[in-house]
Amino acid sequence: MQRASTYRHPAGRIVRIETHISIVYLAGRFAYKIIKPVAPGFADFTAPETRQRCCEAQLQLNRPLARDLYLGVLPIMRRGRTVTFGSRGRAVEHAVKMRRFDEAVLFSSLARSGALSLHDVDGAARRLAAWHRRAPRNAPLARYGSAALLKAQIEAVNVALQAGCVEARLPEIAAWCGQQLAQRSAAIDGRRANGFVRACHGDLHLDNVMRWRGEVSMFDCIDFDDALRWIDIANDIAFLVMDLRARAGTRLSNRLLNAWLEASGDYAALELMPLYVVYRALVRVLVAHLRSKSGSSSKAAAAARDAARYIEIAAAETQTPPPVMLLCHGFSGSGKSVASRALAGLSGAVWLSSDVERKRMESMAAADARLDATHYTAEARHAVYDHLLGLATCVLQAGYSVIVDATFLEHRHRSAFFALGERLGVGVRILDFRAAPDVLAERIGTRRRNQRDASDADTSTLSLQLATAEPLTAVETAQTFAFETVVPVEAFNEPAFWKRVLELIASPAAEPATADGRIRCKSENSRYAAEWDSRLSRSASAGLQSRCRDDVQ
Incomplete structure (x- = not known):
């Protein structure tokens, strides 16, 4: 994949980017994403059939929020000692073909440079509110978005964190989550019964949001687990609210929440917003913890700093002044x-x-x-x-x-x-x-x-x-x-x-x-x-x- 001859177009200097579950090759005007045969705990990608299905799901599920970014799923064929894209040979893997974009337009990059604006945040809020309004509502399983399933999801994250992280506040945060789940279970199930559980993005951190062709686009949604994608729309927006707070500051985070509420009219979502913000922060703590286990010492140190920042967000959300x-x-x-x-x-x-x-x-x-x-x-x-x-x-x-x-x-x-x-x-x-x-x-x-x-x-x-x-x-x-x-x-x-x-x-x-x-x-x-x-x-x-x-x- 790092040879220019593999591609059917001018590839230039090929750049390889690796995450904990995928490898992306930047070649010319395009990007090719391959899912790694790994089982990180929240999913199992070891079977080739699973990786192919995830590639096909990425194409279908991401297009509504990232127009023209996702181009197709291509088989990677082996012929002798070489691999290429095409229909001849034996398929050894599949890749999602995407248009390449400048990483400077990612919200994460804009936040680091101080260039992320209120206009960007307003655009993200309106885009998400519009998508949430028309998103599919017939969940494959009735338990998706339920209080019982949410409890299991949050407890799984907390168990994993407390088993691998030495941080005194994590047990306190876990106990707060348990109290909130007990107090808000009727509200969680009530919103599910009233149609607020929909096919969402599911992974709205700043690395998955960008300026794209004059609008805000969201890509790389959850495609490997329906239970993490069929969620309350409040759970979906809470991820971006939380990550903006952690990486861009409270002003932009507050602006996003208010702009989404204004566009959606879903003020009843606020009852569950603190719980969802804490849950999403803990998810990012777990991701950072997994990153710290692999790579160089500098990357491990950066991951540790990220984990500390998200723990601060979670802890602060559990202690707010009276209104x-x-x-x-x-x-x-x-x-x-x-x-x-x-x-x-x-x-x-x-x-x-x-x-x-x-x-x-x-x-x-x-x-x-x-x-x-x-x-x-x-x-x-x-x-x-x-x-x-x-x-x-x-x-x-x-x-x-x-x-x-x-x-x-x-x-x-x-x-x-x-x-x-x-x-x-x-x-x-x-x-x-x-x-x-x-x-x-x-x-x-x-x-x-x-x-x-x-x-x-x-x-x-x-x-x-x-x-x-x-x-x-x-x-x-x-x-x-x-x-x-x-x-x-x-x-x-x-x-x-x-x-x-x-x-x-x-x-x-x-x-x-x-x-x-x-x-x-x-x-x-x-x-x-x-x-x-x-x-x-x-x-x-x-x-x-x-x-x-x-x-x-």
Whole structure:
């Protein structure tokens, strides 16, 4: 395979790359991947028939997420003392033929060089959400994606790690996994029953994601074990969330999760996300451990560093601070959406947008699609806040802080969310975004001309808001962080801009706000709180999961 004469095209200098289960030969404009006859523990590739089937599966399964990358499966024939690709001779192996690409476009390479961008991450999130929406759902076996099978998979990884790794935190992490599996088994099986177990990629680490011909592509999916590919879509995205956190930083990881949630609407997935993130981190620890057993001392040292990094990710995920709820407040054009989305990336909070959810409620997939005035009546407006209240409940109960991006110009809406915070024992704060009226109007005009925003507000909307907005009460003002937004957009990405908010999220108060210098909105406005209590009861977990199922279909 390292001879140019083996190939039917100009091969140039042939490069050989070996992993723990495969060998790739880079020859000219193409790459040829051969599966090694090994049994690394999670699969057995020793039989030639198994390797051939895996090659054929790679071709079929990878094409949906990596267009034009996979070209075919070729038999490697022996004729005398030589081997070549063709139909004459005795087949001794099979190879997957792929187009060769520059490794600099891999997300792993981009992350190392600091060139991986928010645009890349957004593209990956949209691509995965679109694939998850249309992925096959009829699993070959009913047990795929079940709580019992997931427990067996996680326990197998933990047993292997504790048998081969000397790391004091691994038993603690394994015990945490066991607790989570016991507590979340009903949710795991509930999502499986509701259709969230689908034919996924299954191996979404940064080495398998790249920029490719103007879009983000994912390749080298799991092809050797259906049980590792037919999984909950939350399990699939969690791998990339975890690996971005480990290798590219929390900001890009947070952005990916929020962008996927925004595109999919599957906020109920958050209940299981910490478990899946820890599981995926442990998988990478095991892979690094296997790598450390072979190769040079420098490669073994690099693998040990990788293992330590993934253990840190797993350990950190088991110890997160209590959540808080942040309510954006401000007129259209105040910059609250751009600013709060940046805050979500810095803080790890989940970002909920009234503009996005209003369109989702109307089954409008395109952010730039426009809604008419009938969708902005008082009744329609209350329905959007009702929906946001249900989503915020889901996010907070999953243990995530939440940023609710809406105008919150009416006291009744603010009161309802403060009542939710009191009910859940969660601290609530208002983020008040400010700009002069002429700046607001100018921004709205620019946004309307560009048509790249989910907001439908125009200057007439702004005029109505300015005339009818109910100002913050004295008690609410005491719980408000004010932000002047007439600053360079880049300022929103700086932790210093959000210093007080980030400190709150990192170390939230133990008790929710009350009226004596804090806030207790049910006491302050029991009529509004009671009304929204009734609305909230209709957004319980089962109903929300049903809505999520419909959204991702």
